[in-house]
Amino acid sequence: xxxxxxxxxxxxxxxxxxxxxxxxxxxxxxxxxxxxxxxxxxxxxxxxxxxxxxxxxxxxxxxxxxxxxxxxxxxxxxxxxxxxxxxxxxxxxxxxxxxxxxxxxxxxxxxxxxxxxxxxxxxxxxxxxxxxxxxxxxxxxxxxxxxxxxxxxxxxxxxxxxxxxxxxxxxxxxxxxxxxxxxxxxxxxxxxxxxxxxxxxxxxxxxxxxxxxxxxxxxxxxxxxxxxxxxxxxxxxxxxxxxxxxxxxxxxxxxxxxxxxxxxxxxxxxxxxxxxxxxxxxxxxxxxxxxxxxxxxxxxxxxxxxxxxxxxxxxxxxxxxxxxxxxx
Amino acid sequence: xxxxxxxxxxxxxxxxxxxxxxxxxxxxxxxxxxxxxxxxxxxxxxxxxxxxxxxxxxxxxxxxxxxxxxxxxxxxxxxxxxxxxxxxxxxxxxxxxxxxxxxxxxxxxxxxxxxxxxxxxxxxxxxxxxxxxxxxxxxxxxxxxxxxxxxxxxxxxxxxxxxxxxxxxxxxxxxxxxxxxxxxxxxxxxxxxxxxxxxxxxxxxxxxxxxxxxxxxxxxxxxxxxxxxxxxxxxxxxxxxxxxxxxxxxxxxxxxxxxxxxxxxxxxxxxxxxxxxxxxxxxxxxxxxxxxxxxxxxxxxxxxxxxxxxxxxxxxxxxxxxxxxxxxxxxxxxxxxxxxxxxxxxxxxxxxxxxxxxxxxxxxxxxxxxxxxxxxxxxxxxxxxxxxxxxxxxxxxxxxxxxxxxxxxxxxxxxxxxxxxxxxxxxxxxxxxxxxxxxxxxxxxxxxxxxxxxxxxxxxxxxxxxxxxxxxxxxxxxxxxxxxxxxxxxxxxxxxxxxxxxxxxxxxxxxxxxxxxxxxxxxxxx
Numbered sequence: 096x097x098x099x100x101x102x103x104x105x106x107x108x109x110x111x112x113x114x115x116x117x118x119x120x121x122x123x124x125x126x127x128x129x130x131x132x133x134x135x136x137x138x139x140x141x142x143x144x145x146x147x148x149x150x151x152x153x154x155x156x157x158x159x160x161x162x163x164x165x166x167x168x169x170x171x172x173x174x175x176x177x178x179x180x181x182x183x184x185x186x187x188x189x190x191x192x193x194x195x196x197x198x199x200x201x202x203x204x205x206x207x208x209x210x211x212x213x214x215x216x217x218x219x220x221x222x223x224x225x226x227x228x229x230x231x232x233x234x235x236x237x238x239x240x241x242x243x244x245x246x247x248x249x250x251x252x253x254x255x256x257x258x259x260x261x262x263x264x265x266x267x268x269x270x271x272x273x274x275x276x277x278x279x280x281x282x283x284x285x286x287x288x289x290x291x292x293x294x295x296x297x298x299x300x301x302x303x304x305x306x307x308x309x310x311x312x313x314x315x316x317x318x319x320x321x322x323x324x325x326x327x328x329x330x331x332x333x334x335x336x337x338x339x340x341x342x343x344x345x346x347x348x349x350x351x352x353x354x355x356x357x358x359x360x361x362x363x364x365x366x367x368x369x370x371x372x373x374x375x376x377x378x379x380x381x382x383x384x385x386x387x388x389x390x391x392x393x394x395x396x397x398x399x400x401x402x403x404x405x406x407x408x409x410x411x412x413x414x415x416x417x418x419x420x421x422x423x
Numbered sequence: 424x425x426x427x428x429x430x431x432x433x434x435x436x437x438x439x440x441x442x443x444x445x446x447x448x449x450x451x452x453x454x455x456x457x458x459x460x461x462x463x464x465x466x467x468x469x470x471x472x473x474x475x476x477x478x479x480x481x482x483x484x485x486x487x488x489x490x491x492x493x494x495x496x497x498x499x500x501x502x503x504x505x506x507x508x509x510x511x512x513x514x515x516x517x518x519x520x521x522x523x524x525x526x527x528x529x530x531x532x533x534x535x536x537x538x539x540x541x542x543x544x545x546x547x548x549x550x551x552x553x554x555x556x557x558x559x560x561x562x563x564x565x566x567x568x569x570x571x572x573x574x575x576x577x578x579x580x581x582x583x584x585x586x587x588x589x590x591x592x593x594x595x596x597x598x599x600x601x602x603x604x605x606x607x608x609x610x611x612x613x614x615x616x617x618x619x620x621x622x623x624x625x626x627x628x629x630x631x632x633x634x635x636x637x638x639x640x641x642x643x644x645x646x647x648x649x650x651x652x653x654x655x656x657x658x659x660x661x662x663x664x665x666x667x668x669x670x671x672x673x674x675x676x677x678x679x680x681x682x683x684x685x686x687x688x689x690x691x692x693x694x695x696x697x698x699x700x701x702x703x704x705x706x707x708x709x710x711x712x713x714x715x716x717x718x719x720x721x722x723x724x725x726x727x728x729x730x731x732x733x734x735x736x737x738x739x740x741x742x743x744x745x746x747x748x749x750x751x752x753x754x755x756x757x758x759x760x761x762x763x764x765x766x767x768x769x770x771x772x773x774x775x776x777x778x779x780x781x782x783x784x785x786x787x788x789x790x791x792x793x794x795x796x797x798x799x800x801x802x803x804x805x806x807x808x809x810x811x812x813x814x815x816x817x818x819x820x821x822x823x824x825x826x827x828x829x830x831x832x833x834x835x836x837x838x839x840x841x842x843x844x845x846x847x848x849x850x851x852x853x854x855x856x857x858x859x860x861x862x863x864x865x866x867x868x869x870x871x872x873x874x875x876x877x878x879x880x881x882x883x884x885x886x887x888x889x890x891x892x893x894x895x896x897x898x899x900x901x902x903x904x905x906x907x908x909x910x911x912x913x914x915x916x917x918x919x920x921x922x923x924x925x926x927x928x929x930x931x932x933x934x935x936x937x938x939x940x941x942x943x944x945x946x947x948x949x
Contacts, residue, residue: 129825144865371655373628
């Protein structure tokens, strides 16, 4: 029951947060000079201002800004995110068409990052805690630091050059083999192959973060008195690490991972661009470059909703990992 | 004499077609089948060619839609949807005889009614470039029979025929568009044209597939089964895709200039500069002449002397270009080579500044960067350095496409760069940049720099209306000499845009619009 009322109050707040984000974005976008009509006219090399005015009228840009905002918000409340005049399709359709690809990529990258990050962090902390294989800890942490410091797009390009161009193991772009007409399992395998490079490129940075975080948090817990007690009682180190330390060390990692899911959506813009992944990140980028206001706002709305939802889920997970949080 | 002239293009067209036919028959039969893989970059917003004219839209939709004519690399007209055409001696009446047996992709027959609808209603309303020509010059368009169209002009306009290319005047189906709201018509999602390829599938963000039109009016064509356009947003990834053989065609527009020399060396790759004759893109510096220091002619001339255009072409644009002598590209008719030359002479530049009486160090200028990739940023940085060498104070302002377009069309800049297409005739692609009356706020790619010379305006208008080639040449030569002398723009270089392609692919760039043409003749070795 407590969880339910907690959930409702959080959702109520979340709606306001998202609306606020939309309004602020709406106003911020208008601060940038230029509009979709100007960009489109530029692209077609037009020399006819009457045409540009006609475009502005079509886009509804000749109305006062507050009126445009009002019309937009009224639409949003009815789940109508407007019409992209550039793509000539409803914004919601465009976004729903692209969202699954992004969620798939983010989901895989997230799982990759958290699993590998935890693993590396635990191994690293254990090697240090036990004092065996001391070089392992240094090696793992140096590699993590290196990955952490490497720009994502550069890593992505290197991965393409090495695994696609040199070794020819993995496809360098796209989500599937175009025109191959694969179905069922063959199609799933095809998508999975295409997924590997973008997943690793996007996930690596976060993996490094989680590895270092897990290690630090593990070492902190391993230094606590109850662990000493457990050791004194003769509990094997493996069990102490798994049962006693990890569960406690998990808290900061989960909190951080929840926050970072939002950041990951940002990283997806780059990854999707480099790998030609047909996701929402690229939709955002294109919409921004072309000043496609309605589409841009639509993507902002959806991504901010995603961040809010992720945070909500994080809180729920935290309550599950550590029931004491429910009291607070 | 004059009436004969009008038939010459037809004769040349037929002769050329015959030569092509006999030539290919003599060598070996073109193979049928296969999929051509290419790149659409950036992804076109729509494939309705009448509604959008971005380069990738022209590239992809140019296989779906056709116009009445197509053009040889030396800019002579060839039959397209029009079998033959005549122009009256006074240059005002154009009659087109259409091909017979042409069908739209949905099976409905194509007729002169479609031409009348396309030109008189559809394009007149929605096409940013064609509508300017139609509104200004066309008096009436009439169907005089199912296969004959007559267009009467208000006044002669010499390059009128050149408007009939697919990117400028694509024919659109009347039965799908007449009486509808063109821009939100659902038919825009499944484009229907008369071209050799039909729209098959478009997964936004991933790929576009076109498939062979079995009912194409040119019997036996096209040769390809399918064309796949991959959407790959990152330039480096596009280069990799070509190197791996995932795509067989890549143009220098698709990749960074720095990659071009490397891609040309990929095994079994051919490269050509052909196929841009209609566009003959030229890059130039725009200097805002409405305010100091560029209102002073000597200062503008000093800029031209201070910039090493050879260095710009060879080192910034990786050799992909040729120094421009004036406003008209050398691949365009009426080009005039004998114009005043600027030779990169810093001493002269400094002397010109002294003569001008302007203290350039006291009137600092800002370069508004041109938002079409890193190469243009480098050009901005180089220009800054070059100008500072002769005493200018320069700052660079960065901009994205929207900002650039807005500021240039509001004349809110000191100096910027631009490039634009010439559309095969000075009257179509060049005049707009220099006519005093074309200083209209709200549009980039017009006379944004504020060049005014009434004598030249008269000459431009006379040249556009003149029906004799000699008269036009004389006028355009004068115009070019004056514009260079007065630095109406800082003419930089004619852009070279090579197409790299697999040696197995043939007939890619046969006409003046190159990759944007129909690909009806393209075939792949098995």
